[in-house]
Amino acid sequence: MAQRNGAQRGAVKVDRPFSSSALRPSSSFKSRPPPPSNVRRSCPSSLGAADASVSGRVRVAVRLRPRNTEELAADADFADCVELQPELKRLKLRKNNWDSDTYEFDEVLTEFASQKRVYEVVAKPVVESVLDGYNGTVMAYGQTGTGKTFTLGRLGDEDTSARGIMVRAMEDILANISPQTDSILVSYLQLYMEAIQDLLNPANDNISIVEDPKTGDVSLPGATVVEIHEQHSFMELLRLGEAHRVAANTKLNTESSRSHAILMVHIKRSMSGRESDFSSENDTPHLSSTFNPPILRKGKLVIVDLAGSERIHKSGSEGHMLEEAKSINLSLSALGKCINALAENSAHVPVRDSKLTRLLRDSFGGTARTSLIVTIGPSPRHRAETASTILFGQRAMKVENMLKIKE
Numbered sequence: 001m002a003q004r005n006g007a008q009r010g011a012v013k014v015d016r017p018f019s020s021s022a023l024r025p026s027s028s029f030k031s032r033p034p035p036p037s038n039v040r041r042s043c044p045s046s047l048g049a050a051d052a053s054v055s056g057r058v059r060v061a062v063r064l065r066p067r068n069t070e071e072l073a074a075d076a077d078f079a080d081c082v083e084l085q086p087e088l089k090r091l092k093l094r095k096n097n098w099d100s101d102t103y104e105f106d107e108v109l110t111e112f113a114s115q116k117r118v119y120e121v122v123a124k125p126v127v128e129s130v131l132d133g134y135n136g137t138v139m140a141y142g143q144t145g146t147g148k149t150f151t152l153g154r155l156g157d158e159d160t161s162a163r164g165i166m167v168r169a170m171e172d173i174l175a176n177i178s179p180q181t182d183s184i185l186v187s188y189l190q191l192y193m194e195a196i197q198d199l200l201n202p203a204n205d206n207i208s209i210v211e212d213p214k215t216g217d218v219s220l221p222g223a224t225v226v227e228i229h230e231q232h233s234f235m236e237l238l239r240l241g242e243a244h245r246v247a248a249n250t251k252l253n254t255e256s257s258r259s260h261a262i263l264m265v266h267i268k269r270s271m272s273g274r275e276s277d278f279s280s281e282n283d284t285p286h287l288s289s290t291f292n293p294p295i296l297r298k299g300k301l302v303i304v305d306l307a308g309s310e311r312i313h314k315s316g317s318e319g320h321m322l323e324e325a326k327s328i329n330l331s332l333s334a335l336g337k338c339i340n341a342l343a344e345n346s347a348h349v350p351v352r353d354s355k356l357t358r359l360l361r362d363s364f365g366g367t368a369r370t371s372l373i374v375t376i377g378p379s380p381r382h383r384a385e386t387a388s389t390i391l392f393g394q395r396a397m398k399v400e401n402m403l404k405i406k407e
């Protein structure tokens with residue numbers, strides 16, 4: 001195995017060997033060089049090079065938020081709690097002035113990374129898969145205030161370079177479908193205290209989840225579904241959803257950081273007589289014969305802005321706050337448990353433990369492609385939260401999803 005230059009002082013934690021990307025080498029999460037031979041592997045990986053062609057593990061990027069004005073002033077004398085080495089895809093978490101732990105991710109996005117770059121490395125490969133008929137999920141995990149909503153949900157009305165992943169994903173989808181034969185259906189939901197609320201119709205505040213026992217597909221029959229034909233109406237939908245989210249949270253006397261926001265985009269494509277727009281590899285059937293009956297290809301993109309991960313530790317609170325902390329604890333730790341079970345190839349993945357994991361069931365299972373972005377802040381005061389976020393991301397890097405086209 002090749003020794004890479006710049007071997008790090010202190011512990012280097014790399015949990016798994018890197019293998020080539022499952023689907024398309026053109027994506028940003030593509031094949032990576034082998035790790036240096038001095039790295040410590042704390043867990044063996046099940047994903048070897050041989051099965052890389054049929055499987056894709058969860059891709060994990062870490063993004064550092066720039067210091068805000070308060071941090072610039074208050075922490076001026078202190079170094080950031082992390083040091084990023086994007087070219088090595090490494091992050092060093094400082095333990096003290098002279099020692100740090102080093103972690104590797106699929107992408108390491110510094111405080112200078114543009115929204116465009118973040119979209120391209122985190123979400124674009126997932127959107128491409130969804131257009132090809134897979135289920136795809138993009139999740140943001142991290143402490144409140146570290147940039148989850150900035151990364152996913154920014155509209156960029158005044159400054160288009162600020163547009164987040166939701167807006168950019170829809171632009172890409174609209175640019176790549178055929179309006180005559182394809183359809184885009186969108187729902188926007190919030191999960192709070194184990195109740196699913198419709199952000200497009202506040203009267204719908206307890207939507208149930210239905211799972212198809214045969215296919216494992218998840219549906220939400222009570223949720224509002226809006227057909228999208230153009231970017232303008234999607235932006236209106238996001239604005240409406242956000243307004244309802246604020247109103248619902250005001251009514252419940254809570255903040256958005258305590259609920260999970262979930263955008264679902266269903267794409268139905270009739271593939272008759274044309275090839276998949278993104279298909280450059282042998283990963284999809286050849287569809288050019290005019291004698292073939294139309295093939296309906298259904299993809300689902302789910303974008304999840306998770307509740308602030310710090311709530312996990314806030315169980316010291318009382319009354320309603322305690323119930324809320326428990327509920328967030330339940331859903332985020334259920335997500336963590338599913339990620340661990342999948343990472344360890346466990347026969348039992350406890351998807352039924354929370355509504356969040358039930359909703360994401362088909363993101364974990366047979367047909368999914370998933371990207372996780374973990375967001376962190378630079379402040380040394382939040383070092384413990386940052387460490388816990390980094391560890392969550394590291395575990396997720398071991399999760400493997402088998403890929404199948406749903407037709």
Ligand code: ADP
Pocket residue numbers: 064065066111142143144145146147148149150151257308375
């Ligand atoms: P979260 O959703 O994780 O609670 P936000 O997305 O609301 O965090 O971000 C908190 C604050 O930090 C916001 O004012 C946001 O504009 C700012 N911010 C977050 N990420 C960045 C970034 N990469 N660049 C500049 N500002 C950012």
Ligand code: MG
Pocket residue numbers: 148149150256257305
């Ligand atoms: Mg937020």
